[in-house]
Amino acid sequence: MIEIPHSQKSGLGITASHQLTSWLREQNLSLACTTYQTNRLFFISGQANGRLKVHERLFDKPMGLYGLGENLYMTSRYQLWHFSNLLRNGEHYRQCDRLYVPRTAYTTGDVNAHEVVVDDSQNIIFVNTDFSCLATLSPDYSFVPLWQPPFISQLVAQDRCHLNSLGQGDQLGLTNGVTFNDLFFQGNEIRYNGQTLAMLNGINTSTLTEDAFISI
Template structure:
C-alpha cells in the first residue's frame, strides 16, 4: 500500500496588536486556507490572549458566517456549522461552539464563495459549472443563475465565476475572470478580462480587471479584490470604473468588513500558470517584496 502524502506543515504568526484589535472591535475571525485545507477560528481567551482553533477540511474555500452559524465549502461537500451553546453559556471560556451538523454532498464543484440569502437558503458560486447554485435534495446542485454569455451548464469552468455579493438578501453582483464560453477559456484573459456583473441585469458594471474576486457591498460602495494586480478597490457603478484604493502584497482572495476595517485574505503566489504573467508579480518585484 502506498503511503498518503503528508499534510503540509502549518505555522501561525500574529502581530503583537492582534489581540488588542480583536478586543477593540469585539469580534472573532473565521477563515479558510485552500492549500493547507484548514478552517481556522481566531478569537480571544478569557486571559486576553489570542485563542486559535483549527480543523482540517480538504480544499475548503467559500465561507459565510453569522452570529450562530457557519457555511463552508470543501472538496465535495457544503457544510453547515451551528452554535451548540445556549444564550449566555460558555465552553472552555468561549462563547461559541460551532458544531458541524449537516454536510451536503455536492461532488467537486470547485465552490469558491457561499452566502445565505434572505430566505435562509445557501447560494454558492459553482465555479466548475459557471453558475450560481443552491442545494438540491435530488442532484448535486440546483442552478439559480448563470451569466448571459454562458450558453449551457457544463463541467468546464468556462469563465471562472468566483465571487458573490448579496444586497437586501438577494444575489446582487458576481465576479468572473473573463466573459468566455469555452472550457478554461478564462486562462488566456487573466490579465485584463475580468468583470463584475449585475445579477439582475446580466450586464457588466465594470470590465478590464485582472482576476477580480470577492465582491462585497459595504457603506454604500461595491468593493472588489483585483487579485491579479494585488489591489483592493471600489467600483463606480455609474461610470463603469474601478478605483484602486490599497495595494495588498500577495494574491488577494476573501474579503469582509468590520466597522471601518477591511479584512483581506492574502496568499503567496504559487508556481503554476494561473499566477504567471500577472501585474501582481511585477508590482512585488518593483517594491522588493515577496508575497
C-alpha cells in the same frame, strides 16, 4: 471533518500583526477563516495574556465561509457544510463562548464550489465554479443552477470563466485581493485583467463608485 491526534500533529507556526490580539479583545470578536492550501478552518481570538487563541479543524479543500446568526456555512471539495452554535448566552466551553458543531453536510460533488451565502428566503446559494453558475442545493441532484453569465452557453464542467464570487444586497463582492482600482468599466461590464467579471443589465458601470463594492 478530521481531527488529528495530538501525537500526529505537526508544528504550526502563526504570526500576526503586533496589535491584532489587543484589537480582537477591544472589539470583543473572533475571526473565522479558511485556507484550502492547508485544508484548514481557523477560529482566531485574543486572550488576556496577550497571546492569540487559535482553533483549527481539517477539511478537504475548505473555501467559502458565511456566517448568519448562530450558523456557519462552508464549501469544501465535495460537501457544503452547515455548522450551528451549541452554547447559550453566558455559557462557555473551554473558555470559548461559541461552539460550532457540524449539523449537515450536503454532497455537491467536486464542482469547485467557492463563495456561499444565504438569501432572505433562507436558500443556500453557492458559486459553482466548474459549471460557471450560481447554484443552490437539491435533495435529488448535486446542484440546481440559478444563474449563469449570458456569455456562458452551456452548463458543463469546464470552468469557462472562473466564476468565484458573488455580491449580496446593494454591494458587489470582490475577492482574491482584487480592489476597486484594479477594475475597468465598459458599458454594462465590469472587467479585470482583460476578463469580464460581471455584466449588469441596464446599468452603466462607469457610474459605479467604490461604495458599490465590498471585499469578501
